[in-house]
Amino acid sequence: QQQVKQSPQSLIVQKGGISIINCAYENTAFDYFPWYQQFPGKGPALLIAIRPDVSEKKEGRFTISFNKSAKQFSLHIMDSQPGDSATYFCAASVNDYKLSFGAGTTVTVRA
């Protein structure tokens, strides 16, 4: 079964809007939570990552919010741009390497 549950499956946002993708996990041993971005026909690439000792991490327009007690984390894309249109995967692992991925969210930013 999916160790990391991701929602929504897809979303459409207007340029300048906020995209929010949510993930939930059960394994409390997970200690590394990355987000990967994938463009059509390409391999995924690391976008941003967080460890459970912090509640938020921001890199440019991308922010991860982490709620350890609820076992949930989310990606916020602020001021969404057409170039952000891609599929986003959350993931989790123990000791950094064997990643369990969510099912993915396809984000479409309308100009």
Place this chain on the structure above:
Amino acid sequence: NAGVTQTPKFRILKIGQSMTLQCTQDMNHNYMYWYRQDPGMGLKLIYYSVGAGITDKGEVPNGYNVSRSTTEDFPLRLELAAPSQTSVYFCASSSRSGGAGYNEQFFGPGTRLTVL
């Protein structure tokens, strides 16, 4: 640096045929992985390796085999291809960064395999 390269880009196999998907990285990474990506299912780990001569099963290893004779290469072997193996296959590599760093996985461009 080419990063992670995969060949072939596309392949069509008949049921029962065998093939090897090639993966090479030039970043001197110890860790290498094979994933398959199916629509709406995310990426599933097939096999991984923590160094030359060491491999282990991931989440979905049935129908696949791997070997790791060098740091650079991590081929994935499909024996007796089945329609259920139709998928996009990604190879990735990473290096333990240690300390507070992140063990970023670098992905290749993928191989799209169809089994008919």
